[in-house]
Amino acid sequence: MGDGEHESSIGAASQDQKELDAGARFVLKSKGSWLHCGYHLTTSIVAPPLLSLPYAFAFLGWSIGLVCLVIGALVTFYSYNLISLAIYLLLKPEGSLKLYEFVMVFGCLMLVLAQVPSFHSLRHINLVSLVLCLCYSACATAGSIYVGYSSKGPEKDYSVLGDTEDRIFGMFNAIAIIATSYGNGIIPEIQATLAPPVKGKMFKGLCVCYTIVALTFFSVAISGYWAFGNQSDGLILSNFVVDGRPLMPKWFILMTNMFTILQLSAVGVVYCQPTNEVLERAFSDPHRAEFSLRNVIPRVISRSISVIAAITIAAMLPFFGDINSLIGAFGFMPLDFVLPVVFFNLTFKPSKRSAIFWLNITIAVVFSALGVVAAVAAVRQIVLDAKTYRLFANV
Structure with missing residues (x-):
């Protein structure tokens, strides 16, 4: 090899070193299978916000509620596949505690879990999370059916409450809650954990x-709304206790809440x-080992600060239903x-005569309009409920 070629290879190697990304190298390790992808996707989508679905149905009623739930599933499944396809084509990759006190305790668990080094390292945790979401959804469904058939629950009333204005805004507020339940903002990060070849794995993961989603969302929404009707709370588990009186065995309520809390930590x-x-990317050195002191110390400090900030905000604003709709909108x-x-x-420019072009345009227009109205409805609902709000409330 001549001197020129040698210098060129050294320069290329040096450039590669400069372009090393500690975030991609240490967090988004591409080692996962499609099954691991399924665990990650399930944990990121099937989460405690699904327990707000009966509350959303209280604003929508049976027919519109079920239609919105089905449309949400179809559109997000389609959208997430589009994101996956786009990434592939572009990159060509081969008790007695107050609520706020409990949130702080939960934050201590999150501080520990936040130190898990990479997304791929979470695959076993997310498998457990998948089982847990099935468990608490089954418990919520069973509990709702139990109360619905007993004399302890409220009288079933499926009418949509309020005047015309309240009903209209309530409907869009509910749509925003459903959108939150299906929400997943980390599809690219999940796809980045897949080992090459990537093709087809994301679709299989989404199918898992x-x-x-089908097992949990629909069972909780239907059973919860059937049992409690327009009295469904922002979190269906709240309906299991009325004025401090449990409507079912305390151990069952405790078990359901424990399943929910543990899965929430994985989420x-x-x-x-x-x-x-x-x-x-900001604080680690990709040229040093992942677990060197140079990288471990800033990792622990930076992740701890971010978790503490998030937990503090969560403890200050524990209004699950309204926050869900705001985030969704x-x-x-x-x-x-x-x-x-x-x-x-915009990226792939499908023919304007093709079905996919007009399907995408229709989805964009319809959900843009819904998003604007839902945002107004979410803010309006928060304003209406503001009189009950206070920082670090024990709701």
Whole structure:
């Protein structure tokens, strides 16, 4: 090899070293199978917000509620596949505690779990998470059926409450809640964990995920709304206790809540991963070993600070139903329903005569309009409920 070629190879190697990304190297390790992908997807989508679905049905009623739930499943499954396809084509990869006190205790668990080094390392945790979401969904469904058939529950009333204005805004508020339940803002990060070849694995993972979605979302929504009707709370588990009086055995309520809390910790860790990637990129040295002191110390400090900030906000604002609708309207509806189809059309420019072009346009227009109205409805609902709000409330 001549001197020129030698210098060129050294320069190329040096450039490769400069382009090393600690976030991608340490957090988004491409080692996972499609089954691992399914675990990650399920944990990121099938989460405690699904326990708000009966509350959403209280604003929609049976027919519109079920239609919205089905449309949400179909559109997000389609959108997530579009995102996956776009990434593939572009990159060509081969008790007695107050609520806020409990949130702080839960935050201590999150501080520990947040130190899990990479997304791929979560595959076993997310398998357990998948089982847990099935468990608490089954418990919520069984509990609702138990109360529904007993004399302890409220009288079943499926009418949509309020005047015309309240009903209209309530409907869009409910749509935003459903959007939050289906929301997943980390599809690219999950796909990045797949070992090459990537083709087809994301679709299989989504099939695993949406099988669990079908089992959990519909069972909880239908049974919860059937049992409690328009009295469904923002979190269906709240309906299991009325004025401090449990409507079923205390051990069952405790078990259901434990399943939910444990799975929520896995969900939290999954959604920490994009932040972790950014923090690793900013503070870690990709030229040093992943577990060297140079990388471990800034990792622990930066991740701990981000978790503490998030937990503090969660403890300050524990209003699950209203926060769900706000996040759905401003975040998940544009991110998961609108942007994927818009970007697909702009990037790959399908023929204007093709069905996929007009399907994407229709989805973008319809859900953009819904998103705007849902955002207004979410803010309106928060304003209406503001009189009951206070920081660190024990709701």
